[in-house]
Amino acid sequence: xxxxxxxxxxxxxxxxxxxxxxxxxxxxxxxxxxxxxxxxxxxxxxxxxxxxxxxxxxxxxxxxxxxxxxxxxxxxxxxxxxxxxxxxxxxxxxxxxxxxxxxxxxxxxxxxxxxxxxxxxxxxxxxxxxxxxxxxxxxxxxxxxxxxxxxxxxxxxxxxxxxxxxxxxxxxxxxxxxxxxxxxxxxxxxxxxxxxxxxxxxxxxxxxxxxxxxxxxxxxxxxxxxxxxxxxxxxxxxxxxxxxxxxxxxxxxxxxxxxxxxxxxxxxxxxxxxxxxxxxxxxxxxxxxxxxxx
Numbered sequence: 001x002x003x004x005x006x007x008x009x010x011x012x013x014x015x016x017x018x019x020x021x022x023x024x025x026x027x028x029x030x031x032x033x034x035x036x037x038x039x040x041x042x043x044x045x046x047x048x049x050x051x052x053x054x055x056x057x058x059x060x061x062x063x064x065x066x067x068x069x070x071x072x073x074x075x076x077x078x079x080x081x082x083x084x085x086x087x088x089x090x091x092x093x094x095x096x097x098x099x100x101x102x103x104x105x106x107x108x109x110x111x112x113x114x115x116x117x118x119x120x121x122x123x124x125x126x127x128x129x130x131x132x133x134x135x136x137x138x139x140x141x142x143x144x145x146x147x148x149x150x151x152x153x154x155x156x157x158x159x160x161x162x163x164x165x166x167x168x169x170x171x172x173x174x175x176x177x178x179x180x181x182x183x184x185x186x187x188x189x190x191x192x193x194x195x196x197x198x199x200x201x202x203x204x205x206x207x208x209x210x211x212x213x214x215x216x217x218x219x220x221x222x223x224x225x226x227x228x229x230x231x232x233x234x235x236x237x238x239x240x241x242x243x244x245x246x247x248x249x250x251x252x253x254x255x256x257x258x259x260x261x262x263x264x265x266x267x268x269x270x271x272x273x274x275x276x277x278x279x280x281x282x283x284x285x286x287x288x289x290x291x292x293x294x
């Protein structure tokens with residue numbers, strides 16, 4: 001059985017034939033997504049976690065980098081990243097996939113067992129620490145198929161699901177791009193420090209955060225913080241915060257039906273006119289245009 005077939009069966013079992021977007025499953029931290037409509041290149045924010053694709057194709061643009069992933073591949077997103085993405089699918093072959101949060105406690109438990117404290121780990125040197133795509137190995141593919149089977153049954157999800165998730169995390173950790181997760185587990189490494197700062201930005205995006213404050217939280221000098229931040233995200237701290245605020249504003253306008261001035265205020269803008277200018281520059285569309293299409 002292919003992963004696409006397993007996901008199509010899950011759609012039928014759970015009555016998700018009309019789903020457009022993501023929905024929770026019977027396991028916390030695991031979401032199933034389906035879409036019959038592709039989309040042109042547009043800005044959005046990818047949250048950290050594992051994205052496993054069964055059907056459909058996506059191309060992600062991050063600075064000068066491009067990452068394509070499609071059937072039987074997965075994406076390791078080490079930190080939340082504002083990027084641009086285009087999706088290719090159709091009603092006949094909708095996009096099908098799983099999004100799995102990375103459980104910090106499970107990750108650290110596995111790392112401690114696989115890599116004792118005295119084991120040297122090379123620091124991450126490339127942007128692939130923040131974004132990386134790889135084909136599913138046969139063992140990882142099998143685990144994903146078993147997870148889908150368990151998610152369709154309440155008892156199996158509760159009893160077998162956590163163990164299968166542990167296996168998936170183990171397979172990714174010991175796979176070609178496991179270093180992304182290893183860097184997250186290194187509390188004192190630059191990558192993990194930047195990851196914690198990004199968490200602060202996502203929690204407090206409306207607050208007047210300064211680069212100096214964030215550098216201090218990372219226990220780094222401002223110059224070192226700038227270098228490490230750009231290495232992980234490919235943008236400066238100020239650019240990152242602006243993109244996160246604007247992406248969140250679009251969600252407030254499109255999905256929650258908030259007014260433009262209210263959305264601007266909720267994401268930390270004091271000037272509605274400045275918000276509208278930056279919004280249009282970022283999305284190539286003004287806020288009212290997105291409001292009208294919601």
